[in-house]
Amino acid sequence: MTSVTVTNKEIASKQLGIMLLALIGLLFAGGLAISNLMTAGHAAFNTDNLGLFWGFPIVIYDYFLLTSTGLAMVASMALIFGGEDYRPIIRRALWLALAGLLGGVAVLMMELGHPLRALWAIPFSFAFSSPLYWKVMAVSFYVLSLVILQARMMKPDWQTQDLRINAMVTLALALAVTAIAGVVYGSQSFRPFWASGDIPVAFIFESLLGGLAFIIFFTYLAYAFNPAAVPASVKKLFNDRLTNLLALAIFIHLLFVLARMSSGLYGNAEGLQVWQTLATSRLFFAEIFIGLLLPLVLLVNPRTRIRPWAQILAALLVMNALLIARYEYIIGGQLVPLFKGAWAPPLLNYAPSPTEWLLLLVAIFLSNAVNAFGEMTLRLGREG
Amino acid sequence: MAKWGMVIDLDTCTGCQACTTACAMENNRLPGENWQDVLFYHEGTYPNVKLMWFPRPCMHCENPSCVSVCPTKATYKDPDGGFVLMDYNKCIGCKYCQVACPYGVRFYVDEKAVVQPDIRGVFPSEAGRQWDPPYKGPQDDPSRGIGIQPHGVVSKCTFCYHKVSKAPKGVADLDEDIPELKEYVPACVRVCAPKARFFGDLDQPQSMVNKLIADKRGVRLKDETGNKPQVYYLSGGATASVPSLRSMNDSGQS
């Protein structure tokens, strides 16, 4: 008993350390990014008017947004269908969903031309034909329902009908946000790299995959990566269920990526030629072999799947693979320039600028600071 | 109500870029960021190479994808005339319209300068606009995307709304050769020396634009997108033709 108490104290001080580090990082990365944006403006990004309009900041935003919805899906499904076993991760997943969303939205605000105007111009436009209008509306209600659900779960008794309804609403909104995010890209019929009716479904699976990987990684982080400090209920949940679910989600995601790649390589619609370059790139190989296949092996191998280090490593690799996948998808769909003739090469060159990388740090530090604050003050591991 | 349209005869177009220059002067475009551009392609491989060119303004689509995706209705289709315009006061700079326009005719105002030195630094604006050139068009209507752009928005060809909308009601063609109409003719049409560009009302069957489209089998760029451009191209095949691809392939062909 004494040793656990000591460990808890140690863990609390580690969370404080994480929060302070994240805040210092945020101050540094955010300050530098803002100063670059104040001096160079949007030219601090490597986007252009030849065809690459949405750059790395949009990749980051969508990555964090879809991770957030994935976490919310995991938490709300656990509340609706999961029973007792899932209790140790529910509050943590919900809080992490809020923290991640905050990081993503902060980056979006630094990317938009008029972020403050967006706050009123979108809701009052009633632009029903725009997927982005619906996305913003869905995100707004999604945040509201996340906050309400989190607040409700501060109270004991998680068996009530009102809580289930709240979880169902959160699940529906998380699914809606994710699916609409898919429609934003999938509806661009003249961009065959993006366009496909199944993109919203692929996005939902990717979100779920992200949600599972993040909850495993951040649960271990909550216990300072000290397996001895992880409660037995959490270990049981991870070993019996979450690792299997994570492996299944990786497999489904792999199927989507490989299906898109093969139709991309064999198709001849303009825009699909990006696959010829992408499928032979180091980034793509890293994503498939290190980011997805290696974790899959770790999670299905009976000797490794219950090892904490393997679970942490698998989750971390998947988190990175998903960022690469989001990058390849969003950037890849824009690499063929739009009617620029000889003014543009057959495929545009794009790599994120230093300011764009700083925005990734902003999102990571901000989310981690918020998450560590929650871990310190809200007892996120409480099981009812 | 008119539905203005443009016809560009590729058989007569010489690729001289006078239209591009006129548009740049009329609308204070930044060097290299041309609302109207002549695109050059080449076809074949050495020694059998043919140079092709293709003038391209905004298509002012009948069913514009840029308008349907805009989350703030900052870009909109004016029912009176069929202009697709920008309201700079509502645009949030999300660039979804740029992503959704199949023709690449939209420009985010704050990207890196295409041509150095960055002329925005040479003529900086005190009034929150993109720049302050020594000559500015007399028209300024941010709600229609006319005048120097503010920061953080997307801009595009206006079909010279500031001229065309003042044309006498009911006129079928805006032809620079008719002295009393020439002030209402879009700048790019008015300067076209070989008279490859025509501007008129697509809703009036007797208009020259309709006659040309019918007689010379006018086609629209990438009609399969469903955007239904109000800009038509005439191409007898003797010289330049409508490109089938939006980019060059690896061997530099269209």
Ligand code: SF4
């Ligand atoms: S060409 Fe592009 S910008 Fe112009 S109206 Fe059509 S979709 Fe909109």
Ligand code: SF4
């Ligand atoms: S950039 Fe402006 S005009 Fe374009 S979709 Fe966004 S808000 Fe609308």
Ligand code: SF4
């Ligand atoms: S119609 Fe006016 S704005 Fe459009 S390309 Fe021609 S000159 Fe430029």
